[in-house]
Amino acid sequence: MRTTLVAALLAAGCGGGGPSLSGPVMVDLDAxxxxxxxxxxxxxxxxxxxxxxxxxxxxxDVNTALFSDYALKQRAIYLxxxxxxxxxxxxxxxxxxxxxxxxxxxxxxxxxxxxxDLRLIETRxxxxxxxxxxxxxxIWDAEQRDAVLSPAGEVxxxxxxxxxxxxxxxxxxxxxxxxxxxxxxxxxxxxAPIELVLIGVKARHLNRTYDHGDAIGPRNQLDHxxxxxxxxxxxxxxxxxxxxxxxxxxxxxxxxxxxxxLEAAARSYLDINCAHCHNAAGVxxxxxxxxxxxxxxxxxxLGVCKRPGSAGTGTGGFTFDIVPxxxxxxxxxxxxxxEKLGAMMPLLGRSLTHxxxxxxxxxxxxxxxxxxxxTAR
Amino acid sequence: MQVARFTTLVLAAGLAAGCGDGTPASFPTTDCAxxxxxxxxxxxxxxxxxxxxxxxxxxxxxxxxxxAGKFKLTNQLTIRTNGVHLIxxxxxxxxxxxxxxxxxxxxxxxxxxxxxxxxxTVLDAPKDGIxxxxxxxxxxxxxxxxxxxxxxxxxxxxxxxxxxxxxVLVENSRAENASDAGLYxxxxxxxxxxxxxxxxxVAGLEIxxxxxxxxxxxxAEDNTxxxxxxxxxxNPIVGRDVRLHDNMIRNNNHVNFGTPGTTVAGIPVGTxxxxxxxxxxxxxxxxxxxxxxxxISLISGLVVEMxxxxxxxxxxxxxxxxxxxxxxxxxxxxxxxxxxxGENILVSGNHHSGSGTSPDLHDPMHLGLLLGFGxxxxxxxxxxxxxxxxxxxxxDPALNTNKNHMCIGGNTGGTFATLDLGNQATAMKPFxxxxxxxxxxxxxxxxxxxxxxxxxP
Numbered sequence: 001m002r003t004t005l006v007a008a009l010l011a012a013g014c015g016g017g018g019p020s021l022s023g024p025v026m027v028d029l030d031a032x033x034x035x036x037x038x039x040x041x042x043x044x045x046x047x048x049x050x051x052x053x054x055x056x057x058x059x060x061d062v063n064t065a066l067f068s069d070y071a072l073k074q075r076a077i078y079l080x081x082x083x084x085x086x087x088x089x090x091x092x093x094x095x096x097x098x099x100x101x102x103x104x105x106x107x108x109x110x111x112x113x114x115x116x117d118l119r120l121i122e123t124r125x126x127x128x129x130x131x132x133x134x135x136x137x138x139i140w141d142a143e144q145r146d147a148v149l150s151p152a153g154e155v156x157x158x159x160x161x162x163x164x165x166x167x168x169x170x171x172x173x174x175x176x177x178x179x180x181x182x183x184x185x186x187x188x189x190x191x192a193p194i195e196l197v198l199i200g201v202k203a204r205h206l207n208r209t210y211d212h213g214d215a216i217g218p219r220n221q222l223d224h225x226x227x228x229x230x231x232x233x234x235x236x237x238x239x240x241x242x243x244x245x246x247x248x249x250x251x252x253x254x255x256x257x258x259x260x261x262l263e264a265a266a267r268s269y270l271d272i273n274c275a276h277c278h279n280a281a282g283v284x285x286x287x288x289x290x291x292x293x294x295x296x297x298x299x300x301x302l303g304v305c306k307r308p309g310s311a312g313t314g315t316g317g318f319t320f321d322i323v324p325x326x327x328x329x330x331x332x333x334x335x336x337x338x339e340k341l342g343a344m345m346p347l348l349g350r351s352l353t354h355x356x357x358x359x360x361x362x363x364x365x366x367x368x369x370x371x372x373x374x375t376a377r
Numbered sequence: 378m379q380v381a382r383f384t385t386l387v388l389a390a391g392l393a394a395g396c397g398d399g400t401p402a403s404f405p406t407t408d409c410a411x412x413x414x415x416x417x418x419x420x421x422x423x424x425x426x427x428x429x430x431x432x433x434x435x436x437x438x439x440x441x442x443x444x445a446g447k448f449k450l451t452n453q454l455t456i457r458t459n460g461v462h463l464i465x466x467x468x469x470x471x472x473x474x475x476x477x478x479x480x481x482x483x484x485x486x487x488x489x490x491x492x493x494x495x496x497x498t499v500l501d502a503p504k505d506g507i508x509x510x511x512x513x514x515x516x517x518x519x520x521x522x523x524x525x526x527x528x529x530x531x532x533x534x535x536x537x538x539x540x541x542x543x544x545v546l547v548e549n550s551r552a553e554n555a556s557d558a559g560l561y562x563x564x565x566x567x568x569x570x571x572x573x574x575x576x577x578x579v580a581g582l583e584i585x586x587x588x589x590x591x592x593x594x595x596x597a598e599d600n601t602x603x604x605x606x607x608x609x610x611x612n613p614i615v616g617r618d619v620r621l622h623d624n625m626i627r628n629n630n631h632v633n634f635g636t637p638g639t640t641v642a643g644i645p646v647g648t649x650x651x652x653x654x655x656x657x658x659x660x661x662x663x664x665x666x667x668x669x670x671x672x673i674s675l676i677s678g679l680v681v682e683m684x685x686x687x688x689x690x691x692x693x694x695x696x697x698x699x700x701x702x703x704x705x706x707x708x709x710x711x712x713x714x715x716x717x718x719g720e721n722i723l724v725s726g727n728h729h730s731g732s733g734t735s736p737d738l739h740d741p742m743h744l745g746l747l748l749g750f751g752x753x754x755x756x757x758x759x760x761x762x763x764x765x766x767x768x769x770x771x772x773d774p775a776l777n778t779n780k781n782h783m784c785i786g787g788n789t790g791g792t793f794a795t796l797d798l799g800n801q802a803t804a805m806k807p808f809x810x811x812x813x814x815x816x817x818x819x820x821x822x823x824x825x826x827x828x829x830x831x832x833x834p
Contacts, residue, residue, distance in 0.1 A: 312534020315638030
């Protein structure tokens with residue numbers, strides 16, 4: 001039955017080899033969100049041929065990814081006809097009404113073979129309305145044919161084999177719709193409105209090459225968007241300082257990194273994994289006064305010799321967020337590698353330790369000149 | 378009375394919430410027919426999927442009436458809509474149970490104005506019980522936040538936790554067994570906390586970096602510390618204008634099971650109240666009984682953070698009114714202030730009995746040990762002032778200063794001592810133990826006048 005269906009879809013395809021899209025992307029901002037993801041016609045997915053994107057849907061990747069229990073992610077930007085995003089040197093690119101950011105989370109059976117035996121878990125959309133971004137979580141059905149709008153989210157045990165060949169089980173969080181706002185919220189001042197913002201689509205994270213395959217080939221993402229007329233106001237990519245590319249580090253670990261690169265790698269990692277809350281305008285992070293955005297140069301707010309605000313059990317028994325030279329008594333390291341419910345950071349989306357990420361932060365704190373922070377409690 | 382039933386996305390998802398189709402037993406106390414104004418939806422007791430779908434589908438003010446029974450939840454209940462009212466059938470009748478949570482999170486996690494939670498229990502949240510953040514108009518009424526295992530360090534941190542919010546009312550509620558603070562008001566403005574019971578927590582009731590708080594009619598019993606007021610370093614809301622009055626604060630001798638490194642882990646067992654790095658605080662008309670270390674400590678923030686630079690805050694970033702407080706400047710240009718000082722505090726008309734008989738000799742800051750030595754066989758004084766940065770003499774009142782305007786004069790029902798804590802590190806020095814009216818601390822009125830009662834809109 002399944003084979004027949006796939007065969008039928010393949011036959012109906014227009015030479016692309018996968019299921020086809022019956023027309024341009026459909027985003028109706030005035031209607032309630034469709035129950036099925038396929039109604040948007042953003043992309044198709046097929047276990048054999050993979051993802052295929054519609055016109056004006058541009059896939060992208062980021063230099064250092066937000067860790068989500070080792071899930072792989074296929075990201076894309078959709079812009080309506082004639083519309084373009086506007087460059088921003090610091091914050092996320094500014095998107096026009098009607099834009100959609102698409103992110104599909106999936107697992108291969110074995111991370112050593114990231115293109116084989118894929119299971120799509122969920123696709124998260126951020127849809128740009130006149131009043132801001134609307135987050136919409138879709139969960140893929142058991143047959144992997146379509147994804148269904150699922151505001152309640154789910155916590156699902158997912159088994160896979162990690163890059164070292166060891167079996168892992170994640171308590172993977174498919175966020176509730178409202179949990180999107182845990183990470184995507186910003187408030188500029190106590191009485192300002194709370195605004196939903198994007199995390200990954202910042203120039204520094206996007207400034208990298210993406211291989212589009214046959215016709216286009218490998219292109220710098222910022223330059224490619226500009227050439228398509230989908231990004232305005234951008235300097236050439238050579239003028240944009242990129243965030244650290246985590247891929248080599250994921251493969252080999254931080255041991256061999258020279259000091260300057262260690263600093264850059266760690267700050268990029270904190271920037272993408274932590275700074276959506278831990279910045280001075282982060283709704284759920286500002287109470288901590290720990291600001292981990294890449295632009296923060298204030299040592300105290302970076303956590304150096306800083307006592308936590310209200311960390312509760314998250315301290316792990318330690319006194320200071322960062323003790324220079326001593327990662328093993330630093331709360332920041334403890335919280336980012338522990339798997340203890342109630343103590344883990346980031347707050348959402350992690351049930352497993354990110355081995356390489358934890359190693360990086362450990363090495364970064366260890367490389368800081370040792371300092372006595374004061375009385376431990 | 379107009380009651381709109383609200384079911385759009387719920388029906389779309391095939392999870393009818395059951396407006397009207399619940400068994401009568403599910404809504405013995407209240408239902409949508411009793412709710413005025415907002416849209417209303419009923420969720421049958423135990424239907425966790427319907428509850429999660431509902432709260433994640435609404436975009437307009439909605440009252441959600443929860444039926445009797447236990448809702449087992451694997452993920453936090455996240456509310457990000459203004460005007461959500463969550464109403465159960467009673468504190469012992471409707472329970473949100475997070476004991477089986479497989480995702481990290483709080484119990485109920487809210488950002489939304491005009492939020493109300495009433496008549497239910499939140500049990501065993503992995504992190505905080507009911508956290509409401511960055512919201513204006515917050516009511517907790519007749520609810521309980523608790524953990525099933527007493528004195529477990531693995532329990533969540535805070536039970537009832539409004540933070541960075543304004544116009545907050547917490548009343549007739551219970552907070553129990555939190556590994557940090559049971560009822561924790563943090564960085565809020567305009568707060569009333571009344572007629573609650575906090576028990577079995579490390580800190581019972583905390584008012585942190587908060588402006589304009591009225592705390593009365595509460596019972597704090599069997600915590601490590603009862604009711605405490607403080608500022609933490611580096612936080613841009615400088616606490617002020619807090620009234621603690623007519624509370625019962627007794628038997629707060631619970632073992633300190635706080636995680637080392639937290640502020641509360643430093644609280645000596647047997648503490649009634651402390652005010653740390655606080656100003657314009659009135660502690661009046663309370664009943665203190667059998668708190669083994671001491672009833673009331675007035676202390677500088679330097680006790681927890683000795684590095685003054687960490688108490689420096691740029692005035693440009695401060696929240697609320699502060700220029701009438703006479704805060705210590707942090708630099709010559711007046712661009713920064715420091716808020717570690719305890720100052721301008723009134724302690725008056727409290728009733729003291731049975732406390733100070735067995736100070737905690739093992740607290741990590743050795744405060745109890747110092748008190749044990751200093752007071753010997755007699756009970757520790759009911760009210761203590763660290764007298765950091767004051768002139769000190771153990772016998773002659775004229776050689777003691779009261780630069781920080783600590784007003785103990787009206788607290789004739791209790792004893793008082795100052796500790797010269799800043800100079801105790803090197804040698805054990807005798808304390809200053811004046812008789813009432815405790816000259817030079819005999820003042821009766823705060824600088825800037827009495828703290829006004831809080832009136833919520």
